Amino acid sequence: MAHLSAMNAKPNSQYQNDNHYQFDTAGALLTTQLPLPRRSGKVRDVYDLGDRLLIVSTDRISAFDYILPSGIPEKGRLLTAMSEFWFNLLDVRHHLISSEVPSDLPSSIDTAPLVGRVMVTEKASVVPFECVVRGYLEGSGLREYNDTGEICGNKLPAGLKQCDRLPSPIFTPATKAEEGHDENVTIGRMIADVGSDLALDLRNRSLSIYAAACQHAESKGILIADTKFEFGMVGDEVVLIDEVLTPDSSRFWAADTYQPGQAQPSFDKQFVREWLSSCGWDKQSDPPMLPAEIIKKTSAKYIDAYQRISGHSFA
Known part of the structure; x- marks a missing residue:
């Protein structure tokens, strides 16, 4: 969960579009406040429609457990498009009903800012674990491997280097x-x-979805280094929920520049993390505003990943 002081703080240079939306001066949608029961995560505002959920992807971006005061314009639309692409491609039971703005929202709502950034989904009882699959050695997995020779109980061969491809993908769950x-x-x-029964089923489902996604992504010149899935229960059925295989939930690397033994150029928010680590921020106080150039480059990386993987232009 993002740091509460950052979640509750109003980002700088913010202005009101109307009572339902808050944008920053770059045009990034930071907050929605529709007249419906609502809860918020790091990126998404989730509204209860009774028998369904309305999930709105904002342009918020988080790093080091803080929601940053700067948004990335159009990021929410891109995350929605990427998730919809994968939900349609993968042969898996999922929660997405529609990506169209519901026609039965209260008439007081200007729905224009919602277009392209909503998912209407089934309600599910969330399994309280992130189902992480790793195909390459990086991030927290690399740190644990260097300390212990294993990741989450998965024993690995000695002598692996940063970003090496693992002998086979491994399942490394995380508590939420x-x-x-x-x-x-x-x-x-x-x-x-x-x-x-449920834990082993989710492990098998996660590994299977990852394998199918990797096969598609590699055909487009993209390596999926790792990703995380979330699942819920709809009745007795296991359902893939939340976002899936986006730059927020996955590490994407270009296959043609992949070189193990060092960090890889990525299409995710690692670019933002690196700037925050180099700008002098202590990671204990409210985070700084992102420079315009960092915002622009981050947006370009997300768009590039979507267009390469989906084969669709983003407009």
């Missing part, structure tokens, strides 16, 4: 923390919490 960082755990911990 209400405060602070999510915690990487073993499949044994997941079994203890949700039972062996």
Whole structure:
């Protein structure tokens, strides 16, 4: 969960479009406040429509457990388009009903800012674990491997380098923390919490979805280094929920520049993390505004990933 002080703080240079939307001066949609029951995550505002959910992807961006005061214009539309692409491509039971703005919203709402950034979904009982699959050695997995020779109980060969491709993809679940960082755990911990049948089923589903996604992405010149899935239950059915295989939930690398032994140029928000780590911010206080150039380059990376993977232009 993003740091609460950052979540509650009003970003700088923000102006009101109307009572339902807040944009920053770059045109990024930071907050929606529709007259419906609402809860918010780092990026999405989720509204209860009774028998369905309305999930609105804003242009917020988070890093180091803070929601940043600058948004990335059109990021929410891009994340929605990317998730919709994968939901349509993958042969998997998912929660998406429609990406059209519902026609039965209260008449007081100007729906124009919602176009392209909403998912109408089934309601599901969320499984309280992120289902992470790693095909390459990077991030927190690299740090754990360097310390212990394994990741979340998965023993790995000695001598692997940063960003090496793993002998086979591994399942490394994480708890969904209400405060602070999510915690990487073993499949044994997941079994203890949700039972062996569900835990092993989610592991198998996650590995299968990752394999199918990698096959498609590699045909487009993109490597999916790792990703995280979320699942819920609709009755007795396991359903893929939330976003899927976006630059916010995955590491995407260009296959033609891939070179293990070092960090890879990526299409995700690692670019923002690197700037924040180099700008002098202590990562304990409210984060700084992003420079216009960083915002522009981040947007370009997200768009590039979508267009390469989907084969569609983003407009």
